[in-house]
Amino acid sequence: MALEAAAPSGVAGRAKTTRVVASHVSVPKRVAEIWRSRQLLINMVSTEIRVKYKNSVLGLVWSLLAPAMALLVYAIVFGVALKNGYPEFVILLFSGLLAWNLFQTSVLTATGAIVNNAGLVKKVSFPREILALASVGSASVFFFFQACVMVIFLVVLHWRPAFGELWLIPVALVPLLVFCSAMAIFLAAVNVYLRDTQHLIEVVVGSAWFWACPIVYSFAHIVEPKLSAHHILGIPLLWLYFLNPMVPIVLTFERVLYAKTGLVPLTTTHVPTQLLPTWGSMTYVEMDAIVLGVSLLLLYGAMVVFGRLAGNFAEEL
Amino acid sequence: MGNIAVEIQDVSKRFRLYHQKYTSLKERVIHAGRTPYTELWALRDIGFEVEEGQTVGILGRNGSGKSTLLKCVCGVLQPTEGQVVVRGKLAGLLELGAGFQPDLTGRQNIYLNGSLLGLAKSDIDKVFDEVVAFAELDQFIDNQVKFYSSGMYVRLGFAVAVNVDPDVLVIDEVLAVGDERFQRKCLDRVKEFQTEGRTIIFVSHSPDQVRAICDQAVVLSDGRMVGHGTPGEAVRIFREHLLEAGDILALGHGDDEAGQAEEAGPITVTTTDSSHPIRITEVTVEHPGTGERPYLITDEPLTVSLQYSAASVMTASFVVEIRDDQSKVLLRTVSGDLGAPLEIPAGTGTVSFQWATFPFLDGVYDVSAGVEHQAGAQLYDWKESAAKLEVMNPTKNVGLLNLPVGVTLVPDR
Secondary structure (H helix, E strand, C coil): CHHHHHCCCHHHHCCCCEEEECCCCCHHHHHHHHHHCHHHHHHHHHHHHHHHCCCCCCCCHHHHHHHHHHHHHHHHHHHHHCCCCCCCHHHHHHHHHHHHHHHHHHHHHHHCHHHHCHHHHHHCCCCCHHHHHHHHHHHHHHHHHHHHHHHHHHHHCCCCCCHHHCCHHHHHHHHHHHHHHHHHHHHHHHHHHCCHHHHHHHHHHHHHHHHCCCCCCCHHHHHHHHHCCCEECCEEHHHHHCCCCHHHHHHHHHHHHCCCCCEEECCCCCCEEECCCCCCHHHHHHHHHHHHHHHHHHHHHHHHHHHHHHCCHHHHC | CCCEEEEEEEEEEEEEEECCCCCCHHHHHHCCCCCCEEEEEEEEEEEEEEECCCEEEEEECCCCCHHHHHHHHHCCCCCCEEEEEEECCEEEECCCCCCCCCCCEHHHHHHHHHHHCCCCHHHHHHHHHHHHHHHCCHHHCCCEHHHCCHHHHHHHHHHHHHCCCCCEEEEECCCCCCCHHHHHHHHHHHHHHHHCCCEEEEECCCHHHHHHHCCEEEEEECCEEEEEECHHHHHHHHHHHHHHCCCCCCCCCCCCCCCCCCCCCCCCCCCCCCCCCEEEEEEEEECCCCCCCCCEECCCCEEEEEEEEECCCEEEEEEEEEECCCCCEEEEEECCCCCCCCEECCEEEEEEEEECCCCECCEEEEEEEEEEECCCCCEEEEEEEEEEEEEECCCCCCCCECCCCCCCCCCCC
């Protein structure tokens, strides 16, 4: 008895949260769980980044070298060999790639996130969505590094982005992150049951989806004139092009960073050409708002699917 | 007291055992809708409550559903039916060091693991030194965990888990790690948790541990709850189920391997010879609970009676031998030595051996009886394993005998 009196008695009286383990837990409750585990999310992101380049001499530089290499190849192919004639094409390319890489990296790593952490999923209880979100998180960190490289490019090439429209970047970044999270959560869950998903996503995202975005070609110069004339089943092809949520986001990035909204003489033929659309900034805001709305719906749907599938993760792995 | 910390409400868990696993798209399409599987109910309608501050042991054989139940409590698995309600922060020790990242240092892993268990960074900062001290890893804390020995690994895992300040601690047979000193340290820590009023759910193979630590215990068998009560009662039920299953387990003596019980060549006597001058016809065991329960409670009186039939007047002594499940003789007593008459008249009769208190702690004992020539030179009859004697131990003492003991504490001035 004496022992009990001496021991700290704070345990019995303190406030406690109630947790229910059952076959179905509603989406709002799971969102609350995720919010409570935000420290875990932060730690997982930092772990992922630390582990990825542990024991490598160049470390984080590798994460910059890969996109830099891709950038270099595209710049040589389209700037020198095929000569599209866009002035400082590298800037246009890099602004699109910036947004694209965030999407591609998070989706590709998230798809395998649950499967690759089977040991953890089978032994420790935590909101499993965290694993998918951690992939988006680490992709965001790499996005930040690439953005720094972008700044260096702008300075070195004496390129002047649209400083007045800089606020459009977060306006595009928020729907992008929501869209990435929705895709990440959905694909991570599906891949547990259907391992083909991983390969399918590598193929689709890596090639088809990439070329469906105005990154290595200009929207106003190529897409708009070519697609607006055509129809499929009475629907203008240009509308179908905009079904891709990445298009408005990539365009917003290009608008701010490449910033040439007027006619630009090509370096090859010196013909004044429209490379970026002439829209006002509100048009971008409206487009991004639509993407945000759609992405939020997708995210909710992904959470529902994830919740259905999550119950059996520990058994399936 | 009185608050319920963990409620397990009619929990059932079904596993599907697929004979062939189809995970690729092609296979899924080909075998759409007809993947062969058998259903296995790992848990069936388990329901009990754990009060705040209580320690509950879960006993059961391998495959009885203990770990599945713990996983449902922790939330790693979701029950197919029913639900588990947990009030307060739960730390699960299903496997020590489960969340460790081999490439990170011990320090970084403490933070990662702490957040897996639901701690904020500031909370981990507070307990960090304690964790390192408990794990005894001061010199190695900045080494990568992949270079740790397995002992260091589990020590770190346990140290993090017990220092996260949980309301409910769930332990799955992980106390058997590390050397004896560390095990003791872990047990001390568990006891400390008890005095602090924390709730513990504890799975063990060792009934001794359950008895020593728990306030109540649950027995699982084939996914069903077959017993729920005091540790003594639960251990008895557990042992009964082991016997039914035909397992020979040395209970109450640590985790001896099954089948290790050596066959100490039983004494065989030719009893077919009808010309036996004296025979034992029946051996009965009696205690206050006879007829109500199949077992004796430690320190209850016991009577072992032998019915005999003698062909002629003769001189003989009766023998009772009590052996444990490894055929080791614990007690052998001879009626002649106890002062019973040696002269046996012709006809039938009863010899009773009476113990005012029977001090054995729990176990299932074999009672063998015989009759021999008074000098022990000749064995007339021998009934090997004539009766079973099951003893339930209601105390927290562990071992063989419950010898009367008192305790005083006088501090030196």
